[in-house]
Amino acid sequence: MTYDADTLAQLRKDADEILSRYPVKRSALLPLLHLVQSVDGYVSPDGISFCAEVVDLTSAEVSAVATFYTQYKRRPNGEYQVGVCTTALCATMGGDEIWRQLSDKCGVGHDETTADGKISLERIECNAACDYAPVMMVNWEFFDNMTPDRALRVVDDILEGRDVKPTRGPHKVSTFKETERVLAGFEDGKVDEDQGVGDPTLVGLKIAREQGWEEQR
Amino acid sequence: MTDLTPVLSATWDAEQSWKLSTYESHGGYRALKKALGMDKNDIVQAVKDSGLRGRGGAGFPTGMKWGFLPPDDGGPRYLVVNADESEPGTCKDIPTMLSAPQVLIEGVAITSYAIGCNHAFIYLRGEVTHVYRRLMQAVREAYAAGHLGKNIHGSGFDLDVTVHAGAGAYICGEETALLDSLEGRRGQPRLKPPFPAVAGLYARPTVVNNVESIASVPAIIDRGVEWFTSMGTERSKGMGLFSLSGHVERPGQYEAPLGITLRELLDMAGGVRGGKKLKFWTPGGSSTPIFTDEHLDTPLDYESVGSAGSMLGTRALQIFDETTCVVRVVTRWTEFYKHESCGKCTPCREGTFWLTQILKRIEGGQGTEADIQQLLDTCESILGRAFCALGDGATSCISSSIQYFREEFEQHIADAACPFDHSASALFDYDAPAKVTEEAHA
Ligand SMILES: Cc1cc2nc3c(=O)[nH]c(=O)nc-3n(C[C@H](O)[C@H](O)[C@H](O)COP(=O)(O)O)c2cc1C
Ligand code: SF4
Ligand code: FES
Numbered sequence: 001m002t003y004d005a006d007t008l009a010q011l012r013k014d015a016d017e018i019l020s021r022y023p024v025k026r027s028a029l030l031p032l033l034h035l036v037q038s039v040d041g042y043v044s045p046d047g048i049s050f051c052a053e054v055v056d057l058t059s060a061e062v063s064a065v066a067t068f069y070t071q072y073k074r075r076p077n078g079e080y081q082v083g084v085c086t087t088a089l090c091a092t093m094g095g096d097e098i099w100r101q102l103s104d105k106c107g108v109g110h111d112e113t114t115a116d117g118k119i120s121l122e123r124i125e126c127n128a129a130c131d132y133a134p135v136m137m138v139n140w141e142f143f144d145n146m147t148p149d150r151a152l153r154v155v156d157d158i159l160e161g162r163d164v165k166p167t168r169g170p171h172k173v174s175t176f177k178e179t180e181r182v183l184a185g186f187e188d189g190k191v192d193e194d195q196g197v198g199d200p201t202l203v204g205l206k207i208a209r210e211q212g213w214e215e216q217r
Numbered sequence: 218m219t220d221l222t223p224v225l226s227a228t229w230d231a232e233q234s235w236k237l238s239t240y241e242s243h244g245g246y247r248a249l250k251k252a253l254g255m256d257k258n259d260i261v262q263a264v265k266d267s268g269l270r271g272r273g274g275a276g277f278p279t280g281m282k283w284g285f286l287p288p289d290d291g292g293p294r295y296l297v298v299n300a301d302e303s304e305p306g307t308c309k310d311i312p313t314m315l316s317a318p319q320v321l322i323e324g325v326a327i328t329s330y331a332i333g334c335n336h337a338f339i340y341l342r343g344e345v346t347h348v349y350r351r352l353m354q355a356v357r358e359a360y361a362a363g364h365l366g367k368n369i370h371g372s373g374f375d376l377d378v379t380v381h382a383g384a385g386a387y388i389c390g391e392e393t394a395l396l397d398s399l400e401g402r403r404g405q406p407r408l409k410p411p412f413p414a415v416a417g418l419y420a421r422p423t424v425v426n427n428v429e430s431i432a433s434v435p436a437i438i439d440r441g442v443e444w445f446t447s448m449g450t451e452r453s454k455g456m457g458l459f460s461l462s463g464h465v466e467r468p469g470q471y472e473a474p475l476g477i478t479l480r481e482l483l484d485m486a487g488g489v490r491g492g493k494k495l496k497f498w499t500p501g502g503s504s505t506p507i508f509t510d511e512h513l514d515t516p517l518d519y520e521s522v523g524s525a526g527s528m529l530g531t532r533a534l535q536i537f538d539e540t541t542c543v544v545r546v547v548t549r550w551t552e553f554y555k556h557e558s559c560g561k562c563t564p565c566r567e568g569t570f571w572l573t574q575i576l577k578r579i580e581g582g583q584g585t586e587a588d589i590q591q592l593l594d595t596c597e598s599i600l601g602r603a604f605c606a607l608g609d610g611a612t613s614c615i616s617s618s619i620q621y622f623r624e625e626f627e628q629h630i631a632d633a634a635c636p637f638d639h640s641a642s643a644l645f646d647y648d649a650p651a652k653v654t655e656e657a658h659a
Binding site (some may be wrong): 025034055066069086087089092093129137140141166170171175179183185191202213214 | 220221223226227229230233234235237294303304305306307308310311312315316336342343344346347349350351352354359379380381382383384385387398399400401402403404419457460461462463464467468469470471472473485486492519532533535537541545546547549553556557559573592626639640642643644645647
């Protein structure tokens with residue numbers, strides 16, 4: 001491992017915290033891989049050795065697990081992971097066209113990163129936001145009801161170094177590494193940030209209120 | 218006309234609805250306090266009597282599942298909440314956890330108490346950062362208020378809750394694959410039996426339930442079995458979230474008694490967008506056979522949907538209007554299954570590969586008449602022979618779409634092209650580029 005002493009000390013401290021959540025060591029592996037990505041921006045050879053040491057597995061065993069899951073990246077990832085949902089429903093509602101325009105604009109294809117390291121583009125599968133189709137995710141924050149214009153603006157903002165704001169999420173999207181730290185189970189103080197609940201989430205409740213249906217119960 | 222019945226969604230429009238204080242000011246944790254004063258067996262019995270059936274897709278009776286746990290042997294037993302929500306079309310658990318995570322935590326506490334579990338896990342799909350923040354805070358706040366931790370409200374009952382984020386794999390929603398994943402392995406299904414109730418997480422007795430199933434428990438305990446069974450149909454009791462998406466004026470979450478119809482829901486949702494005609498829809502996600510306008514009045518309960526040839530699944534109603542090419546949609550779903558097949562068994566691994574090849578050929582105008590039969594034969598060789606339900610689910614949209622729209626497949630073949638203008642299905646206007654073949658999923 002080539003981590004410097006400070007990085008390694010912090011990694012060990014975080015790893016201990018993660019281990020404490022589980023009765024069996026090996027269960028810590030998925031969050032540990034997220035933790036490694038929060039430091040290296042991908043599942044690096046160093047990161048694999050580190051995880052292997054922490055959970056008492058071989059590096060080969062850790063790699064076999066890491067390669068099973070699409071969120072773990074084998075090459076250094078862009079600072080922003082931009083995913084366009086192209087599963088059937090979003091694709092039909094316009095996701096395919098959004099993908100085409102973003103891919104043109106960035107000059108990269110699926111699972112590729114722009115030369116400046118800003119954006120990794122990905123065709124993603126259904127992200128459980130179909131009522132907001134077409135959907136895009138940036139570092140796994142929701143960008144609901146996308147159009148090509150809106151999506152291009154988000155990408156422009158990223159490429160030019162401006163903050164980007166999700167729909168149902170915090171005030172601004174964190175970097176890929178910061179996000180991976182949250183996914184390793186470390187809170188970042190943004191939990192109460194909110195852009196308001198979207199209409200699709202509330203549509204049934206509003207109708208019930210207007211009709212006076214909920215008062216009967 | 219069926220009324221909507223917001224129960225789980227009732228607080229979603231409250232100011233900071235995700236905070237413990239908001240939840241408590243709406244009666245939250247009353248049910249836990251009541252439950253802690255009850256005999257554990259009475260809680261299990263109440264959930265049995267309520268008729269609550271699993272909301273994660275299969276519809277297995279929840280109380281009965283809890284009852285399958287072997288008698289206490291002094292060792293640990295676990296509750297694992299399935300928050301993987303990845304079945305295409307399904308989008309109900311995410312808004313629940315984003316807007317009201319505490320109802321899930323309260324459900325976890327009551328269920329754990331009832332089944333004798335002292336460490337529960339919530340397995341959340343990894344691709345939803347803000348939802349993970351909300352769940353972590355919900356657990357932290359619940360500990361601080363004494364709803365979790367040691368000696369909860371003086372009852373002597375201890376409970377720890379770990380919220381765990383996955384890392385992108387649909388198959389981890391399958392309960393045994395989920396357990397392997399939670400143990401730090403590749404998420405591949407296990408041979409059953411033994412069922413998780415006997416040998417689940419760490420080979421200990423384990424209950425796996427969907428988010429919505431567990432979130433329904435506090436209301437059942439608080440308001441009673443009779444209240445719950447007053448909603449729904451004969452064998453499909455209670456309320457559920459119906460998620461409308463696609464070509465509909467007002468897509469979103471409609472919480473209603475089981476047995477409501479798509480016609481009723483569409484009425485409330487302003488109909489199919491732009492007054493267009495309904496073409497096909499899924500009653501319960503992409504793994505359930507599609508329906509058409511013939512099924513507008515089919516009661517959306519387990520039995521009625523089943524006898525009409527599909528499954529209630531996750532009540533993910535994906536609506537497609539007349540502008541949609543069914544071959545395109547089915548091809549894309551099939552690419553999803555190919556991508557998500559875990560590779561453990563041959564029928565699914567090979568079958569989804571070949572199905573994708575054939576469908577792409579037909580969609581691209583290079584299909585032959587024999588390809589349709591080839592699709593049906595390939596589906597037949599997967600159905601019932603796959604190791605888990607992912608393989609079976611992959612065949613549903615293909616067989617059902619050929620059943621209802623065979624002539625559309627034939628037209629792609631006869632015309633050697635797709636007869637549809639894809640831009641007409643999009644929700645925004647754009648100039649259709651000269652026919653480009655859409656890039657395949659990786
Ligand atoms: C491929 C596949 C994916 C699944 N995905 C989910 C899921 O994301 N969430 C879920 O609750 N159940 C999912 N299930 C169903 C689970 O295996 C299991 O039946 C369910 O979690 C049990 O909970 P319930 O009885 O409360 O519904 C899936 C099943 C299969 C075969
Ligand atoms: S059916 Fe598919 S997902 Fe299920 S075990 Fe077989 S290969 Fe894996
Ligand atoms: S199909 Fe795109 S979010 Fe579900």
